[in-house]
Amino acid sequence: MKKILIAIDGYSSCGKSTMAKTLAKQIGYTYIDSGAMYRAATLFCLQNNLFAGGELNGEALKKRLPDLHISFEENRETGLSETFLNGENVERRIRSMEIAAKVSPVAAVGFVREEMVKQQQAMGLGKGIVMDGRDIGTVVFPDAELKIFVTASPEIRAQRRLAELTAKGEKTTFEEVLHNLTERDYIDSTRKDGPLRQAEDAVVLDNSDLTIAEQNQYLLKLFKERI
Ligand code: DC
Numbered sequence: 001m002k003k004i005l006i007a008i009d010g011y012s013s014c015g016k017s018t019m020a021k022t023l024a025k026q027i028g029y030t031y032i033d034s035g036a037m038y039r040a041a042t043l044f045c046l047q048n049n050l051f052a053g054g055e056l057n058g059e060a061l062k063k064r065l066p067d068l069h070i071s072f073e074e075n076r077e078t079g080l081s082e083t084f085l086n087g088e089n090v091e092r093r094i095r096s097m098e099i100a101a102k103v104s105p106v107a108a109v110g111f112v113r114e115e116m117v118k119q120q121q122a123m124g125l126g127k128g129i130v131m132d133g134r135d136i137g138t139v140v141f142p143d144a145e146l147k148i149f150v151t152a153s154p155e156i157r158a159q160r161r162l163a164e165l166t167a168k169g170e171k172t173t174f175e176e177v178l179h180n181l182t183e184r185d186y187i188d189s190t191r192k193d194g195p196l197r198q199a200e201d202a203v204v205l206d207n208s209d210l211t212i213a214e215q216n217q218y219l220l221k222l223f224k225e226r227i
Contacts, residue, residue: 003029003128004226005143007136009196010150012181012188013161015207015215016132019150021080022212023219024130032072032123034133034140036083037116038107039094040070043085045106046098056105065115097165097172100180104187107134113193135194137202146226147202148219154182156208 006029008020017033024031044050048064050057072081073089082091093099106112113135120140123129131140137147158178165172188196198204203222207215 002227003126004145004223005124005127005141006130006223007141007144007147007199007202008130008132008150009134009137009148009199009202010132010205011152011157011196012184013157013177014150014152015160015212016150018212019148019207019215019219020130020132022216023223026216026220027130027223029128029130030123031081032120032129032131033081033083034116034120034131034136035103036072036091036094037070037119038112039099039103040083040085040090041068041112041116042099042103042106043090043094044068046102051102056102056109058109061106061109062111065111068115070119095168097170097176097180100184104184108187108191108193110193117194134188134196137199138197139194142199146222147199148222149198149202149204151204151206152208154178154185157181 006023008016010016021031023029045056045061050061050064067086069086071084073084074080075082082089083094084090117135117140120131124131124141133140137144137149155178158174158181161181162172162174162177165177185196205215205218
C-alpha cells in the first residue's frame with residue numbers, strides 16, 4: 001500500500017505526541033517526536049554551560065554544534081522510541097520542567113532549526129512517518145499528504161500537562177505549567193524561523209472536548225481518506 005507523510009503540528013501540550021504515537025502504531029508507521037530533538041539540544045546547552053548568565057550563548061553553541069548528536073532507539077520492553085544525546089539515553093531528563101523552561105530560545109535559533117530540519121527531512125525520505133512538532137506541515141514536510149493542526153484551550157492543556165508531570169513525581173503547580181506553556185506558545189509563534197502556524201492545507205483539530213478514543217477515530221478516518 002502507498003505510504004504517506006503525516007504532519008501533526010500545534011500548541012504545547014495539546015496531546016500531539018499521544019495522538020501521533022497511537023496513530024503510528026495502528027497504521028504501522030514510524031513515529032518521530034521532533035520536539036524531543038529541540039529538547040535534547042537544550043540539554044546539550046545546559047551540559048555545556050551555554051546558559052551561563054541566564055542567556056543562551058549562541059556563538060558558543062554554533063561552535064559546539066558539530067558535537068551535538070541526537071538519535072532515537074526503540075526500547076524493546078515498551079516498544080516506544082527513546083531519545084539519545086551523544087549516545088546517552090536522555091528520554092526522561094528532556095521531559096522535565098527545567099528543559100521546558102529553556103527549550104524555546106534554543107528552538108528559535110536559526111542554525112539549530114536548519115540542522116534539525118535537515119535531519120527530520122532525511123528521516124522522512126521513505127515516507128510511512130508520523131511526525132509531530134510546530135513546523136512539520138509548513139517547513140519540514142510542506143508536501144505531506146495529511147496535515148493536522150491541533151489546538152485546545154490553555155487551561156485544559158495546562159491541566160493535562162500538570163497531571164503528566166505530577167504522575168512522574170515532578171513538583172510543580174498549575175500556575176507554573178500554564179505560564180510555561182503560554183510563554184512557549186508565544187515564543188514559538190513569533191520567532192522568525194519556522195514559527196508555529198497552521199499550514200493552509202491543514203485540518204484543524206480542537207481536542208478540548210474530545211476523548212483520546214474519539215480523536216483517534218477521527219484521525220484514522222482522515223488517514224483512510226488520504227490513502
Ligand atoms: O513538542 P514539545 O513540547 O516537546 O516541543 C518542545 C519545544 O521545541 C517547543 O517549545 C517548541 C520546540 N519545537 C519546535 O520549535 N519545532 C518543532 N518541530 C518541535 C518542537
